[in-house]
Amino acid sequence: MSLMPYAFGGLAAVVLLGSFFAASSQNLVRSVLWLGAALIGTAGLFALLNAPFLAGIQLILYTGGIITLMLFGVMLTDREHAVTRQNPSLNPLAALMVAGTFFALLATAIMNTELPVHMKDLNGGTQAVGFNLLQEHLLAFEALSFLLLAAMVGAIVLARRRDAE
Amino acid sequence: MTDIMDQLLNHPLGRGVLLGGVLVGLMMGVGAFSTYLERKFAGRIQNRLGPTIVGPFGLFQVIADGIKMLRKEIIIPRAADPVLFLLAPIVAVTLTLASAAVIPFAEGMEPVVTSVGLLWLLAFSGLLVFPVWWAGWASNNKYALFGSMRAVAQGVSYEIPLVMAALVPVILAGSLDFGAIVAAQKGGAWFIWSNPVGAIAFIIFFLASLAEANRIPFDIPEAESELIAGPSVEYTGILWGMFPLAEYIHTFIASAVASLMFFGGWLGPGPDGLHWMALKTGALYLAVYWLRWSLVRFRSDQLMRFCWHWLVPISLALIVIATLWVHAGFGGSA
Numbered sequence: 063m064s065l066m067p068y069a070f071g072g073l074a075a076v077v078l079l080g081s082f083f084a085a086s087s088q089n090l091v092r093s094v095l096w097l098g099a100a101l102i103g104t105a106g107l108f109a110l111l112n113a114p115f116l117a118g119i120q121l122i123l124y125t126g127g128i129i130t131l132m133l134f135g136v137m138l139t140d141r142e143h144a145v146t147r148q149n150p151s152l153n154p155l156a157a158l159m160v161a162g163t164f165f166a167l168l169a170t171a172i173m174n175t176e177l178p179v180h181m182k183d184l185n186g187g188t189q190a191v192g193f194n195l196l197q198e199h200l201l202a203f204e205a206l207s208f209l210l211l212a213a214m215v216g217a218i219v220l221a222r223r224r225d226a227e
Numbered sequence: 228m229t230d231i232m233d234q235l236l237n238h239p240l241g242r243g244v245l246l247g248g249v250l251v252g253l254m255m256g257v258g259a260f261s262t263y264l265e266r267k268f269a270g271r272i273q274n275r276l277g278p279t280i281v282g283p284f285g286l287f288q289v290i291a292d293g294i295k296m297l298r299k300e301i302i303i304p305r306a307a308d309p310v311l312f313l314l315a316p317i318v319a320v321t322l323t324l325a326s327a328a329v330i331p332f333a334e335g336m337e338p339v340v341t342s343v344g345l346l347w348l349l350a351f352s353g354l355l356v357f358p359v360w361w362a363g364w365a366s367n368n369k370y371a372l373f374g375s376m377r378a379v380a381q382g383v384s385y386e387i388p389l390v391m392a393a394l395v396p397v398i399l400a401g402s403l404d405f406g407a408i409v410a411a412q413k414g415g416a417w418f419i420w421s422n423p424v425g426a427i428a429f430i431i432f433f434l435a436s437l438a439e440a441n442r443i444p445f446d447i448p449e450a451e452s453e454l455i456a457g458p459s460v461e462y463t464g465i466l467w468g469m470f471p472l473a474e475y476i477h478t479f480i481a482s483a484v485a486s487l488m489f490f491g492g493w494l495g496p497g498p499d500g501l502h503w504m505a506l507k508t509g510a511l512y513l514a515v516y517w518l519r520w521s522l523v524r525f526r527s528d529q530l531m532r533f534c535w536h537w538l539v540p541i542s543l544a545l546i547v548i549a550t551l552w553v554h555a556g557f558g559g560s561a
Contacts, residue, residue, distance in 0.1 A: 115342075117350075122350045126350075129356055130383065132360070
């Protein structure tokens with residue numbers, strides 16, 4: 063008996079519920095924590111799909127990044143009630159269009175991808191990721207890190223300007 | 228009897244429940260016993276006796292304290308966020324225990340077999356700052372919130388040198404697997420002295436994991452003299468008890484990981500095995516107490532400056548040197 067379907071079901075439920083409550087919760091902190099739960103669920107899916115390295119990275123980068131997001135959320139909202147009861151949907155129609163487009167894109171991509179049938183054909187191991195990043199897609203990888211560096215320098219410049227005044 | 232055991236261990240669910248149960252029991256035991264050990268150790272350092280009354284050598288003090296804590300009323304402040312308030316300590320303990328699951332205590336003795344054990348360990352222990360933060364936030368108390376803000380600032384900053392120092396043995400061994408990292412240290416070539424960077428990387432790793440576990444001299448989020456007790460100030464009874472429990476277990480795990488990565492884990496002169504791992508982990512664990520009762524607390528800004536001005540640049544340099552060292556053909560099996 064394989065536990066795979068149950069594990070997948072459980073993790074998928076965590077991701078779905080987490081995403082739903084992250085969007086619908088009226089409390090900013092709770093909504094961020096739900097997002098964290100959804101991202102942990104995604105890490106679980108990676109682990110299930112024979113990609114332990116990606117699972118670990120997902121936990122460190124995405125879920126770990128949530129805590130910083132949460133801090134910004136609390137620091138940038140000046141009053142406490144703004145944190146606890148404000149999460150309005152500004153324009154449901156536009157949101158629906160963006161979400162719909164994104165869904166269509168993802169659905170097309172998934173439909174057009176040939177998924178490997180056997181679990182052992184999947185490879186998300188450290189070596190595979192390393193070769194992909196540092197050999198096949200080295201240029202894109204470097205461009206991305208350059209972009210991030212530029213963003214970081216920009217952030218420092220923006221933060222500094224306030225001091226000078 | 229052995230047949231049943233084999234069947235259980237081969238079934239994924241049985242294996243999870245059985246090994247998970249053993250691991251949780253072991254770690255909880257370590258956490259509970261640590262309270263006694265710490266008080267005894269602190270007493271000796273300060274020329275006192277520590278607990279002596281309850282049971283032989285005061286050993287049953289642990290049980291007495293446990294019962295006392297369980298019987299205390301659990302108070303949820305009226306202005307607190309009740310769900311998050313209750314969940315925070317539980318999640319803290321859960322995450323700590325989850326990070327213990329990938330540690331091999333001897334060759335092949337890890338509950339979860341994975342090729343990226345170190346990465347998972349770092350991931351779970353990095354998440355620990357979450358429950359501490361939201362405990363402070365959910366308490367709706369300014370001291371708690373101040374404390375948890377400090378906890379996040381410290382946790383997020385020290386995670387960087389922690390991960391980079393942990394990368395040094397990874398580069399030297401060419402693997403994220405604890406088994407392979409230990410195997411690369413065979414023949415007395417422990418990473419702490421087999422190369423020019425190991426000793427410094429160990430010191431950085433150890434300091435940063437102390438900071439992650441909020442131990443003195445890095446217990447700034449708690450700072451009982453300024454912030455009363457930081458994020459845990461509103462907690463009572465066993466809910467409060469879970470925070471120090473998670474802290475003790477986390478420190479123990481950090482000691483175990485340090486001995487795996489820098490001191491050869493279960494390898495040793497004479498027969499290899501669990502006893503060496505226990506000895507090394509225990510020695511490092513005691514060193515944590517020793518530091519705690521010898522040093523005073525840093526100031527918050529000193530702590531951050533120490534991290535960003537010293538630990539981060541040094542650990543970056545260590546990575547470069549370790550890479551060159553492996554590239555030049557010393558050690559490493561990548």
